[in-house]
Amino acid sequence: xxxxxxxxxxxxxxxxxxxxxxxxxxxAAKPVRDRFETRNxxxxxxxxxxxxxxxxxxxxxxxxxxxxxxxxxxxxLQPSIPVLGxxxxxxxxxxxxxxxxxxxxxxxxxxxxxxxREFEDRAVRVGHGELHxxxxxxxxxxKQLAGYRQMGSETDLAIHxxxxxxxxxxxxxxxVHDDADELxxxxxxxxxxxxxxxxxxxxxxxxxxxxEFYGVWTYDPESVDELLAAVRSING
Amino acid sequence: MNxxxxxxxxxxxxxxxxxxxxxxxxxxxxxxxxxxxxxxxxELADLVTGWTNAGGGVADADDRRRVAIRLHxxxxxxxxxxxxxxxxxERRVTLRSLPDDVREPLAExxxxxxxx
Numbered sequence: 208x209x210x211x212x213x214x215x216x217x218x219x220x221x222x223x224x225x226x227x228x229x230x231x232x233x234x235a236a237k238p239v240r241d242r243f244e245t246r247n248x249x250x251x252x253x254x255x256x257x258x259x260x261x262x263x264x265x266x267x268x269x270x271x272x273x274x275x276x277x278x279x280x281x282x283x284l285q286p287s288i289p290v291l292g293x294x295x296x297x298x299x300x301x302x303x304x305x306x307x308x309x310x311x312x313x314x315x316x317x318x319x320x321x322x323x324r325e326f327e328d329r330a331v332r333v334g335h336g337e338l339h340x341x342x343x344x345x346x347x348x349x350k351q352l353a354g355y356r357q358m359g360s361e362t363d364l365a366i367h368x369x370x371x372x373x374x375x376x377x378x379x380x381x382x383v384h385d386d387a388d389e390l391x392x393x394x395x396x397x398x399x400x401x402x403x404x405x406x407x408x409x410x411x412x413x414x415x416x417x418x419e420f421y422g423v424w425t426y427d428p429e430s431v432d433e434l435l436a437a438v439r440s441i442n443g
Numbered sequence: 444m445n446x447x448x449x450x451x452x453x454x455x456x457x458x459x460x461x462x463x464x465x466x467x468x469x470x471x472x473x474x475x476x477x478x479x480x481x482x483x484x485x486e487l488a489d490l491v492t493g494w495t496n497a498g499g500g501v502a503d504a505d506d507r508r509r510v511a512i513r514l515h516x517x518x519x520x521x522x523x524x525x526x527x528x529x530x531x532x533e534r535r536v537t538l539r540s541l542p543d544d545v546r547e548p549l550a551e552x553x554x555x556x557x558x559x
Contacts, residue, residue: 227489273501
């Protein structure tokens with residue numbers, strides 16, 4: 208059975224979209240890039256002559272999803288600014304809303320680290336609940352060991368860490384699982400939010416080439432719950 | 444049409460007819476500007492769908508299918524007949540030749556400056 212994190216990463220990659228901005232000015236792609244770059248989308252630009260219509264084409268790898276005028280997208284992205292004239296109609300609103308899916312993604316290790324730190328901080332702030340973490344390698348774990356010990360002793364978090372072979376010593380205040388072959392290959396973090404939906408989050412990253420990662424994360428309670436259920440069931 | 448005729452005075456009738464339609468002008472212009480004149484059919488269909496629907500709401504997969512059918516059965520054959528483009532077995536579309544007296548007015552037509 209593939210690891211739940213493999214499924215999570217693969218599903219995100221299948222859903223990955225390409226947003227191609229067709230416009231005369233490359234700067235026209237900036238708002239789209241700022242808004243959607245980490246939202247599991249690749250942003251591209253194609254030059255058109257001055258004065259031509261400007262638009263955005265959305266595709267998955269094999270399918271055309273839709274296209275929309277760039278002005279319309281920009282209006283729909285600024286709901287807080289009163290816009291003269293008619294507000295975007297329902298198909299436009301739902302199309303633009305669907306551009307920002309529930310999954311974020313990055314190929315950038317620093318971005319993935321920053322998100323991991325953000326999730327750890329979130330768990331510490333809430334101070335209780337279950338936190339499941341995989342470090343992909345023992346070396347990576349050992350760099351974080353002191354911080355995790357402290358988290359375990361200073362909060363009421365139940366912290367579970369995963370390895371694919373016996374860990375040489377017990378680690379106080381952490382629950383060590385050392386036969387988790389399916390999980391240990393991934394860099395991951397799943398937090399149950401301490402019970403409520405608002406703080407739930409999960410991240411999984413795969414090292415595809417030495418030091419080249421593809422990672423995805425989500426705040427969607429349903430997706431986080433699914434991952435947690437799968438991790439707990441592997442735990443026994 | 445009248446306007447197009449005036450601009451392309453002296454040009455072959457078949458070329459004039461090929462250029463009378465916004466979708467075909469858009470294809471020609473894009474080919475001229477991109478990838479050394481060769482663009483996959485799918486990209487042209489995306490382009491024309493986005494271009495012709497940019498003023499409205501959302502163009503969906505059905506709109507795109509209609510554009511693709513027309514491109515495949517009407518627009519590209521017409522452009523091929525005039526010798527302006529060639530379509531290969533893998534549905535890549537290549538710009539063959541654009542007479543100098545077509546090239547410049549085409550760009551202007553596309554952006555609407557000469558279309559009114």
